[in-house]
Amino acid sequence: MARKNKEKLALGSIITAGPGTGVQGGWKHPQAEHHRFLEIPYYVEIAQSMERGGFDFIFFADKLAIPGRNPESRELALRTGTWGAAHPDPLLIVAALAGATKHLGLAVTLSTSYQHPFTAARSLATLDHLSGGRAVWNVVTSHDDAEAHNYGLARQLQRSARYNRADEFVETVFGLWDTWEDDAVIFDKENNTVIDPAKVHELNHHGEHFHVQGPLNIPRPPQGRPVIAQAGSSEEGRDFAARWAEVIFTPQPNIDVAKAFYTDLKSRLPKFGRTASELKVLPGALIIVGENEAIAREKEALLLELNDARQALVQLSGMIEKDLSGYSLDEPAEPILSSIAVQGMQGHVNALAAIARKDSLTLGQLARRFASGLTFARFVGTPTQIADEIEKWFENYACDGFMLRTAYNPSGTEDIVRLLIPELRKRGLVRTEYTGKTLRENIGLARPERETWRQRLVTPEPIPAAATV
Numbered sequence: 001m002a003r004k005n006k007e008k009l010a011l012g013s014i015i016t017a018g019p020g021t022g023v024q025g026g027w028k029h030p031q032a033e034h035h036r037f038l039e040i041p042y043y044v045e046i047a048q049s050m051e052r053g054g055f056d057f058i059f060f061a062d063k064l065a066i067p068g069r070n071p072e073s074r075e076l077a078l079r080t081g082t083w084g085a086a087h088p089d090p091l092l093i094v095a096a097l098a099g100a101t102k103h104l105g106l107a108v109t110l111s112t113s114y115q116h117p118f119t120a121a122r123s124l125a126t127l128d129h130l131s132g133g134r135a136v137w138n139v140v141t142s143h144d145d146a147e148a149h150n151y152g153l154a155r156q157l158q159r160s161a162r163y164n165r166a167d168e169f170v171e172t173v174f175g176l177w178d179t180w181e182d183d184a185v186i187f188d189k190e191n192n193t194v195i196d197p198a199k200v201h202e203l204n205h206h207g208e209h210f211h212v213q214g215p216l217n218i219p220r221p222p223q224g225r226p227v228i229a230q231a232g233s234s235e236e237g238r239d240f241a242a243r244w245a246e247v248i249f250t251p252q253p254n255i256d257v258a259k260a261f262y263t264d265l266k267s268r269l270p271k272f273g274r275t276a277s278e279l280k281v282l283p284g285a286l287i288i289v290g291e292n293e294a295i296a297r298e299k300e301a302l303l304l305e306l307n308d309a310r311q312a313l314v315q316l317s318g319m320i321e322k323d324l325s326g327y328s329l330d331e332p333a334e335p336i337l338s339s340i341a342v343q344g345m346q347g348h349v350n351a352l353a354a355i356a357r358k359d360s361l362t363l364g365q366l367a368r369r370f371a372s373g374l375t376f377a378r379f380v381g382t383p384t385q386i387a388d389e390i391e392k393w394f395e396n397y398a399c400d401g402f403m404l405r406t407a408y409n410p411s412g413t414e415d416i417v418r419l420l421i422p423e424l425r426k427r428g429l430v431r432t433e434y435t436g437k438t439l440r441e442n443i444g445l446a447r448p449e450r451e452t453w454r455q456r457l458v459t460p461e462p463i464p465a466a467a468t469v
């Protein structure tokens with residue numbers, strides 16, 4: 001079945017608030033300006049350029065520890081600016097962007113393992129109000145022991161315990177947002193009433209992890225609740241996404257794998273009383289676009305040169321929570337990866353093992369591929385070539401849109417907007433103007449009624465093992 005006429009791509013772009021980028025070493029590119037990562041104008045330039053390009057939202061990942069399993073790898077991560085080596089709080093960055101943009105959605109990552117639901121509900125509701133209904137919460141459970149060490153734990157929680165806590169966390173946050181009826185705030189000067197107390201309710205949540213009385217101390221968000229994003233890919237992660245998420249950000253190296261993931265995710269929604277259109281699947285894609293193919297290929301070659309195998313190994317070790325620094329770069333990667341069971345990103349580890357097996361990669365080669373973003377799709381070429389690829393994925397239901405990535409900023413984002421977006425607009429895949437007021441209106445997600453999410457609190461049937469990556 002072809003996509004309906006006028007159906008647009010859902011389009012986000014992931015920005016790392018720090019020196020790390022979609023490609024390890026990207027900060028060394030002559031046009032990269034990552035040294036400005038502690039300045040508001042740096043982020044404003046990127047966000048305003050995305051808004052000119054009609055993007056739905058800017059997306060900030062987050063990390064709560066400097067990567068590194070031991071002092072040596074931490075030193076290397078710091079020296080080489082591996083992702084997370086320096087990471088300002090994205091919540092404060094998006095708050096600044098709320099005042100510098102009008103339409104762009106603002107996606108921020110908050111961890112259910114290390115935050116408290118009351119604080120998260122309050123911060124995100126505030127962001128939704130101050131931005132006029134443009135907040136997105138990327139719900140992560142985090143994936144690294146180094147993060148646990150910063151929050152008083154010897155180890156991160158096991159995956160099922162993490163997702164168990166995450167379920168209760170999200171329930172509590174959703175409940176808090178619904179403690180206010182939509183028309184509770186009245187500011188009635190004649191009757192001397194600011195808020196109608198009959199329309200503000202206690203939550204009285206008492207669960208395994210949290211006890212929260214409520215009500216929240218801020219009105220229900222303009223979007224009813226912020227758009228919910230998620231990026232887990234394990235069995236538990238997929239069910240969690242099917243229950244709660246409206247946007248899923250996922251690494252998919254090619255269209256066939258992406259189609260299988262898309263079908264799997266959408267098929268899980270009915271178990272939670274949801275329909276396919278309530279969850280948008282957005283694979284990440286690194287974009288290297290040039291005025292002609294030779295320019296694009298030259299850009300790609302330069303980026304790969306900037307990417308060093310030892311540094312890449314630190315990044316990979318951080319991501320899969322296993323110190324690989326003791327291995328030789330020349331060892332075959334597949335047996336090493338296949339022997340690893342992690343509590344963090346098992347889905348990612350499995351995908352890497354499959355790539356290593358298929359292409360018979362050494363550990364050094366795999367690490368460089370990983371650090372240059374190859375667990376994600378990479379589209380290199382002219383605007384027409386890249387738009388063809390994007391359209392193919394979209395038309396074939398491998399995705400509902402993309403989370404675009406650049407190797408360096410702000411000019412990488414500007415290149416996408418200057419070169420690629422006009423071609424996508426010509427094909428009717430990207431808006432020429434924003435028609436809605438809130439992000440939900442623009443991206444095509446309904447504003448939820450209060451309390452209707454409670455119908456999702458069913459226990460899902462187990463999924464056959466064959467459905468897992």
Ligand SMILES: Cc1cc2nc3c(=O)[nH]c(=O)nc-3n(C[C@H](O)[C@H](O)[C@H](O)COP(=O)(O)O)c2cc1C
Binds near residue numbers: 159
């Ligand atoms: C594409 C992608 C992006 C992610 N971004 C973040 C992030 O910014 N911060 C974070 O703590 N976890 C991030 N994660 C981790 C996931 O949210 C999740 O906690 C982790 O993958 C473990 O779940 P899983 O085993 O179900 O994959 C990301 C995962 C993926 C696949």
